[in-house]
Amino acid sequence: MLAMKLLPLATLASCLLILPPANAAGRKPNVLFIALDDLNDWIGCLGGHPLTKTPNLDRFAASGVLFRNAYCAAPSCNPSRTAVFTGLPPHRSGLYQNTQKLRDVLPDQELLPRYLSRQGYWSAGSGKLLHYVIDPQSWDDYYPDKAKDNPFPPTFNPPNRPISLALGGPWQYRETDWAALEMSDEEFGGDWRVTEWIGKQLQQPRDKPFFLACGIYRPHEPWFVPAKYFEPFPLESIRPGPGFKENDLDDVPAEGKRIARNRYFPHILEHKQWERGIQAYLASIHYADAMVGRVLDELERSPHRDNTIVVLWSDHGWHLGEKEHWQKFTPWRLSGRVPLILRVPEGVPGLPEGTRPGSVCDRPVSLVDLFRTLTDLCGLPPKADAGNRSLVPLLRDPAAEWPHAAITHLDHPENYAISTESWRYIHYRDGGEELYDLAADPHEWTNLAGKPEHAAKLAEMRKLAPGTIAPVRKTRITTQ
Ligand SMILES: [Ca+2]
Numbered sequence: 001m002l003a004m005k006l007l008p009l010a011t012l013a014s015c016l017l018i019l020p021p022a023n024a025a026g027r028k029p030n031v032l033f034i035a036l037d038d039l040n041d042w043i044g045c046l047g048g049h050p051l052t053k054t055p056n057l058d059r060f061a062a063s064g065v066l067f068r069n070a071y072c073a074a075p076s077c078n079p080s081r082t083a084v085f086t087g088l089p090p091h092r093s094g095l096y097q098n099t100q101k102l103r104d105v106l107p108d109q110e111l112l113p114r115y116l117s118r119q120g121y122w123s124a125g126s127g128k129l130l131h132y133v134i135d136p137q138s139w140d141d142y143y144p145d146k147a148k149d150n151p152f153p154p155t156f157n158p159p160n161r162p163i164s165l166a167l168g169g170p171w172q173y174r175e176t177d178w179a180a181l182e183m184s185d186e187e188f189g190g191d192w193r194v195t196e197w198i199g200k201q202l203q204q205p206r207d208k209p210f211f212l213a214c215g216i217y218r219p220h221e222p223w224f225v226p227a228k229y230f231e232p233f234p235l236e237s238i239r240p241g242p243g244f245k246e247n248d249l250d251d252v253p254a255e256g257k258r259i260a261r262n263r264y265f266p267h268i269l270e271h272k273q274w275e276r277g278i279q280a281y282l283a284s285i286h287y288a289d290a291m292v293g294r295v296l297d298e299l300e301r302s303p304h305r306d307n308t309i310v311v312l313w314s315d316h317g318w319h320l321g322e323k324e325h326w327q328k329f330t331p332w333r334l335s336g337r338v339p340l341i342l343r344v345p346e347g348v349p350g351l352p353e354g355t356r357p358g359s360v361c362d363r364p365v366s367l368v369d370l371f372r373t374l375t376d377l378c379g380l381p382p383k384a385d386a387g388n389r390s391l392v393p394l395l396r397d398p399a400a401e402w403p404h405a406a407i408t409h410l411d412h413p414e415n416y417a418i419s420t421e422s423w424r425y426i427h428y429r430d431g432g433e434e435l436y437d438l439a440a441d442p443h444e445w446t447n448l449a450g451k452p453e454h455a456a457k458l459a460e461m462r463k464l465a466p467g468t469i470a471p472v473r474k475t476r477i478t479t480q
């Protein structure tokens with residue numbers, strides 16, 4: 001009798017030993033993580049510019065949840081990406097600027113890919129995911145070469161630069177330049193190579209769930225892309241973005257004017273390059289969209305298609321003359337608002353029903369919440385210090401109650417913007433303030449901060465600021 005009773009127990013034990021390291025529902029889901037660089041809301045499904053052509057982003061949005069009020073943690077590459085990969089916003093990490101080196105400021109922080117690897121995942125990436133470094137310790141594999149800590153594959157660089165925009169002086173970023181290149185995608189290299197490698201990874205059988213991160217560099221400058229991507233945008237059709245308004249800075253405080261007037265826009269006007277710049281940005285977006293399409297197509301024919309969460313985001317937006325500004329680094333919506341789309345298949349531990357195709361969510365969310373969102377979706381323990389806000393309730397019901405605001409920090413701890421669903425508040429280190437009613441004024445043309453009838457709303461928005469704001473943490477390197 002004793003032997004007969006023990007046998008099933010032994011059998012059960014052996015069954016437990018051969019189960020995969022996943023929950024009872026099955027294997028952990030894979031994550032395909034697609035980052036775009038400097039892409040503002042000029043995508044079809046966000047309606048940012050009437051001429052833009054982004055059929056692949058739009059079809060992906062139609063298959064999942066499109067967040068229409070998603071904001072970066074900071075409107076520049078390094079702090080925005082660091083926040084995504086650590087789960088720490090700048091006001092907690094002290095990393096606010098492009099010049100602060102990740103591993104000087106946060107030597108021991110575990111980044112998302114390493115965290116997932118420690119939970120049984122295979123983590124790999126390609127292209128720009130962090131700020132011009134790979135951080136090799138964080139990945140199991142990386143293309144082109146983890147050992148060289150350079151995330152960029154070979155990319156064609158035209159000789160005799162600049163091509164379109166004369167160099168105005170040492171203040172000008174030398175990559176602010178644009179041109180249509182008479183070559184194929186493959187000859188151009190760059191993001192084509194990144195997406196080629198990502199596509200190959202998607203076709204491989206895997207004995208572990210994967211975290212696969214695809215860093216697409218366009219529409220980051222320089223706006224050189226193959227000529228075919230310029231074709232839908234003839235120069236005579238080009239118009240400024242819908243957010244442009246003459247004299248829009250008249251009601252902006254002094255610190256806002258200082259940030260806006262960074263010399264680029266007058267320089268571009270002087271050289272009669274405004275329309276050409278807009279054309280090149282649209283072409284670069286169209287190219288980036290085609291690269292996204294390559295990855296989505298590879299996922300469609302991948303054996304992992306039905307068990308892969310897809311996340312697509314841009315690190316921040318971009319101005320092309322709006323508020324007399326050309327570039328990023330501003331507190332306004334055009335810099336801070338980003339495309340964010342998630343698609344979750346059925347059977348995922350944190351959301352067994354998956355996302356509903358064609359969903360839109362207007363709640364204000366931050367990219368810094370992606371870390372916790374992914375660990376929740378994958379059924380993994382949350383990273384202890386990465387904040388506790390998860391987007392899963394909104395993936396389940398995009399209209400769910402959401403009492404939170406999104407904070408976007410500029411390069412100084414006392415310069416920040418707070419976004420709710422209908423309002424935006426901007427605070428400057430010298431005490432200057434702006435308040436915008438997004439329902440009536442989506443382009444932030446009319447600053448209501450000084451209007452007595454909006455005093456109560458202003459007071460309400462001020463209270464949403466973080467209670468504690470970390471100072472800028474010093475690094476060994478102080479120049480870019
Ligand atoms: Ca960027």
Ligand SMILES: [Ca+2]
Pocket residue numbers: 247248249250251252444445446447
């Ligand atoms: Ca204005």
